[in-house]
Amino acid sequence: MTAITYIAHYQSPVSGDPQSGIFEFESEHKMNSKMNLQDARFRMLELFGKDALSWNIVKVEKRTAKSQVADCQPAFDFREPTHSRKVHAVKRGTL
Numbered sequence: 001m002t003a004i005t006y007i008a009h010y011q012s013p014v015s016g017d018p019q020s021g022i023f024e025f026e027s028e029h030k031m032n033s034k035m036n037l038q039d040a041r042f043r044m045l046e047l048f049g050k051d052a053l054s055w056n057i058v059k060v061e062k063r064t065a066k067s068q069v070a071d072c073q074p075a076f077d078f079r080e081p082t083h084s085r086k087v088h089a090v091k092r093g094t095l
Contacts, residue, residue, distance in 0.1 A: 008040040
């Protein structure tokens, strides 16, 4: 079985300096299985060392092509925001 790249979201306990973020890891196990979370935990400890002992892994997701683009320089969107409000056919509050 080939290893699949996943993205793990971590969060430190609420203390004086709470931290959160994401990191990538590879695993051969199914997403959110016990062995997959263990692979994520080992990778987190490799990256952040003993500071990450009390941190928790909040969420694991597969890395997609969309998330690969996120590693590049961010693209700015200067388009006007679209407002999609539902228009009621009946005027409410009028007699």
